[in-house]
Amino acid sequence: MKKINSREEFDQLKKELEMLYNQNKKRIIVCKGTGCTASGSVKVIEAFEQEIERAGLSDTVEIKRTGCHGFCEKGPIVAILPEDIFYQQVSVEDVPEIIERTIRKGDLIDKLLYQDPKTKQKYVYTHDVPFYAKQKRIIFHHNGLIDPTRIEDYLGFGGYEAFVKAIFEMTPEEVIDEVKKSGLRGRGGGGFLTGLKWEFCSKAKGKPKYLICNADEGDPGAFMDRSLLEGNPHLVLEGMLIAGYAIGAHRGYIYVRAEYPLAITNLKIAIAQGQELGILGQNILGTDFSFDVMIKEGAGAFVCGEETALMASIEGRRGMPRPRPPFPAVKGLWGKPSNINNVETFANVPFIITKGSQWYSEIGTEKSKGTKIFALAGKVNNTGLVEVPMGITLREIIFDIGGGPPKGRKFKAVQLGGPSGGCIPEEHLDVPIDYDSLISLGAIMGSGGMIVMDAANCMVDVARFFLEFIQNESCGKCIPCRIGTKRMLEIVTRITEGKGEEADLELLQELAEGIKATALCGLGQTAPNPVLSTLRYFADEYRAHILEKRCPAHCCIALIKFEVDVDLCKRCGLCKKVCPAGAVSWMPKTAASINKSLCIKCKTCIENCPAQAII
Amino acid sequence: MDAKLDLTYVNMMLQDYKQKRGALIPVLQKIQEYYAYIPEAAVDLIAEGLNIPASEVYGVITFYAQFYTHPRGKHLIRVCRGTACHVKGSKTILEIIKDKLSIKEGDTTEDLLFTLETVGCLGACALAPVIVIDGYYYDKVTAQKIDDILNRLSQGNELQSHT
Numbered sequence: 001m002k003k004i005n006s007r008e009e010f011d012q013l014k015k016e017l018e019m020l021y022n023q024n025k026k027r028i029i030v031c032k033g034t035g036c037t038a039s040g041s042v043k044v045i046e047a048f049e050q051e052i053e054r055a056g057l058s059d060t061v062e063i064k065r066t067g068c069h070g071f072c073e074k075g076p077i078v079a080i081l082p083e084d085i086f087y088q089q090v091s092v093e094d095v096p097e098i099i100e101r102t103i104r105k106g107d108l109i110d111k112l113l114y115q116d117p118k119t120k121q122k123y124v125y126t127h128d129v130p131f132y133a134k135q136k137r138i139i140f141h142h143n144g145l146i147d148p149t150r151i152e153d154y155l156g157f158g159g160y161e162a163f164v165k166a167i168f169e170m171t172p173e174e175v176i177d178e179v180k181k182s183g184l185r186g187r188g189g190g191g192f193l194t195g196l197k198w199e200f201c202s203k204a205k206g207k208p209k210y211l212i213c214n215a216d217e218g219d220p221g222a223f224m225d226r227s228l229l230e231g232n233p234h235l236v237l238e239g240m241l242i243a244g245y246a247i248g249a250h251r252g253y254i255y256v257r258a259e260y261p262l263a264i265t266n267l268k269i270a271i272a273q274g275q276e277l278g279i280l281g282q283n284i285l286g287t288d289f290s291f292d293v294m295i296k297e298g299a300g301a302f303v304c305g306e307e308t309a310l311m312a313s314i315e316g317r318r319g320m321p322r323p324r325p326p327f328p329a330v331k332g333l334w335g336k337p338s339n340i341n342n343v344e345t346f347a348n349v350p351f352i353i354t355k356g357s358q359w360y361s362e363i364g365t366e367k368s369k370g371t372k373i374f375a376l377a378g379k380v381n382n383t384g385l386v387e388v389p390m391g392i393t394l395r396e397i398i399f400d401i402g403g404g405p406p407k408g409r410k411f412k413a414v415q416l417g418g419p420s421g422g423c424i425p426e427e428h429l430d431v432p433i434d435y436d437s438l439i440s441l442g443a444i445m446g447s448g449g450m451i452v453m454d455a456a457n458c459m460v461d462v463a464r465f466f467l468e469f470i471q472n473e474s475c476g477k478c479i480p481c482r483i484g485t486k487r488m489l490e491i492v493t494r495i496t497e498g499k500g501e502e503a504d505l506e507l508l509q510e511l512a513e514g515i516k517a518t519a520l521c522g523l524g525q526t527a528p529n530p531v532l533s534t535l536r537y538f539a540d541e542y543r544a545h546i547l548e549k550r551c552p553a554h555c556c557i558a559l560i561k562f563e564v565d566v567d568l569c570k571r572c573g574l575c576k577k578v579c580p581a582g583a584v585s586w587m588p589k590t591a592a593s594i595n596k597s598l599c600i601k602c603k604t605c606i607e608n609c610p611a612q613a614i615i
Numbered sequence: 616m617d618a619k620l621d622l623t624y625v626n627m628m629l630q631d632y633k634q635k636r637g638a639l640i641p642v643l644q645k646i647q648e649y650y651a652y653i654p655e656a657a658v659d660l661i662a663e664g665l666n667i668p669a670s671e672v673y674g675v676i677t678f679y680a681q682f683y684t685h686p687r688g689k690h691l692i693r694v695c696r697g698t699a700c701h702v703k704g705s706k707t708i709l710e711i712i713k714d715k716l717s718i719k720e721g722d723t724t725e726d727l728l729f730t731l732e733t734v735g736c737l738g739a740c741a742l743a744p745v746i747v748i749d750g751y752y753y754d755k756v757t758a759q760k761i762d763d764i765l766n767r768l769s770q771g772n773e774l775q776s777h778t
Contacts, residue, residue, distance in 0.1 A: 034738065034739050034752070035739055035741050035742060037752075038739060038742055038745075038752035038753075038754055039742075039754065072739075072740075072741030072742070073741045075741075217738065218735060218736070219736070220696070220697030220698045220699075220701075220735050220736035221697050221698035221699050221736060221740055222736070222738070223736075223738030223739070223740060226738040258644075258681055259734060259737060259738070260738065296637075296640075297640075297641075297644060298681075299640055299643070299644065299679035299680070299681040299682065300679050300680030300681035301678065301679050301680060302735055313640065314637055315636070315637045316636075316637040316638060316639035316640050316641075316675070317639075317671075317675065318674055318675055318678040318679075319678065319679070334636065375740060377698075377699035377740030377741065377743065378698070378699045378702045378703070378740075378743075379702060379703075383699075383740060383741035383743075384741055415698060418698065449698065451698045451699055451702060451740075453702055457702050462701075462702070465698070465701050466698075469696075469735065472735075473735070475678075578759075580711070580757075580758035580759055580762060600710075600711065600714060601707075601710075602707045602710070602711055602758050603704065603707055604707075604757070604758050607704070
């Protein structure tokens with residue numbers, strides 16, 4: 001692309017590109033996010049290309065490879081524009097039929113339409129599918145429309161308009177003020193007011209100032225940042241440019257997990273395009289504002305999501321947090337004033353600048369504004385990424401959008417906020433979600449991981465899982481986290497093995513509160529939350545493990561006998577069929593039995609038994 | 616093994632990064648990309664080249680999960696141990712693979728065919744439980760699927776690519 005040197009050239013280019021995208025052209029949109037790629041979308045794209053060529057439609061039909069559409073469960077996803085027909089689980093074999101029937105004749109292909117598993121109703125258009133109908137997709141709006149590797153696409157849909165408005169029509173102070181008034185709070189977990197954070201950094205003495213994008217999305221069960229970086233990297237860059245202008249930084253870093261190769265690739269492409277076009281670099285669009293962005297790849301350490309640890313890692317050291325103050329706004333990267341925000345936070349900024357803080361602050365609740373992206377996963381029908389206004393209830397997300405637990409199983413709890421969060425039971429599902437209500441329930445907003453659990457999930461085991469995670473990831477600098485969580489893990493493990501004692505519960509509580517009060521960084525201070533929240537809502541389950549040596553969810557292996565209850569056994573033989581170790585013997589019309597010397601305790605039989613007869 | 620190793624690449628790499636701030640992690644990433652692990656002999660060269668103590672280099676290598684001090688197997692199996700995978704049974708999947716290969720997580724089989732690792736979360740929660748072998752994602756893994764995949768790889772067959 002030719003470099004643009006002024007606002008006029010920008011406006012001209014934008015006008016040309018917008019015309020190009022406003023045409024009511026037939027477009028076949030195929031999702032190329034990580035989820036759909038794993039279910040085979042690349043081959044589907046190739047098939048479309050060949051088929052369109054063969055059918056002689058190359059001039060009239062365009063194929064778009066886009067980022068994640070969010071509904072990963074049903075991938076590969078194909079949408080047909082301008083009608084917005086939604087086809088799911090499309091295979092290479094379906095492609096000729098789509099071209100022949102839908103593209104040429106305008107007919108629908110019934111088997112590719114989404115069918116609600118409960119009501120059996122089928123849906124034609126994307127916006128009608130229940131998974132999308134209740135969402136408010138602002139940040140994600142363009143994810144399913146643009147090719148993330150083409151800056152032209154982003155510009156054609158109004159991209160970089162907010163940045164241009166900021167540098168030509170607003171002073172840095174006005175930008176900060178607008179973001180402050182919008183009420184935007186950090187989407188990485190803490191929920192600190194973004195505008196205020198910018199103001200601190202802007203007012204800090206010392207030069208140069210650094211801007212950092214935290215894309216070290218390490219929370220297990222959260223993948224919205226990955227999806228944004230993969231699907232719309234320019235949106236994040238635009239947010240960073242605006243922030244850089246506001247605080248007076250000329251250098252930005254994106255610290256991104258090495259586990260996200262596609263995100264890194266797409267970001268590199270986006271940065272190179274931005275430089276070529278003159279949106280990044282020296283004297284942007286002829287102004288005296290200069291800004292460049294560098295990618296720093298993480299090296300696999302969860303604690304690097306903590307801001308001071310992240311900066312240590314950029315500096316090439318072990319990613320260990322340090323006490324604050326001094327806060328990064330005063331003394332951050334290389335000892336200079338630095339501002340660090342999360343990917344999703346930056347992605348909100350362009351919308352606030354374009355549409356105004358008034359518009360933005362009308363979405364959400366009194367103290368939590370805008371939308372939030374949640375990663376809905378676990379025991380739920382519609383797994384994927386959902387963007388909803390703050391203030392929606394958990395029940396609406398899990399049941400209306402997510403379709404509830406699969407196979408009609410009973411909902412038990414939802415885990416929010418990853419290793420720093422907690423489990424919320426059924427009775428609190430109707431609380432409107434915002435930063436503050438979740439804290440009062442013993443969870444946190446966190447980065448937005450939302451893992452649904454059903455009756456087959458043991459809450460003690462979940463607590464143990466998170467403690468194990470924290471133990472693996474504890475940097476080892478402070479004793480409460482390094483040793484305290486180890487002791488907690490030992491106690492909880494003992495309980496899951498049937499060796500727990502009644503006094504353990506009190507000991508756990510005491511340790512948890514001690515660690516909360518004394519650990520050095522956010523990782524350590526919040527590490528006891530999964531234990532505290534499960535103790536708060538599921539103490540009975542802990543007691544069943546301790547007093548009755550029983551795991552009510554049939555989950556903890558040490559407490560399962562791996563025997564068949566002949567009274568319950570339906571004599572169907574399914575357990576024999578699914579056992580990978582050949583440990584089940586069964587004859588028609590007789591009860592099954594398990595040979596314990598062959599059994600590998602993989603629980604496949606338990607998961608498949610229709611009568612819960614394996615105890 | 617290290618004695619015979621050609622360290623030209625390490626020296627070359629260091630020339631490029633000598634003057635740069637925060638170079639240690641990118642240097643280690645490049646070296647590992649080239650050798651597939653960080654050879655012991657490279658540590659002193661890096662320390663000298665970047666003018667930092669060897670203990671610090673070693674400290675960084677062992678701090679981050681991504682760096683390896685030993686050669687790894689031909690096939691890298693990564694089992695996702697994120698929350699969504701956990702509630703869908705990834706622990707059992709891990710146990711089965713450990714059992715089949717007779718190694719612990721983090722280890723490599725004696726024949727250098729397989730390395731087994733766990734990863735905090737791959738961010739592919741809709742595919743849970745998920746494992747990644749040599750960069751290919753396997754979704755909704757079951758005990759039977761693992762049998763098939765491992766058998767195919769042990770017999771020297773390559774994986775079917777998704778991409």
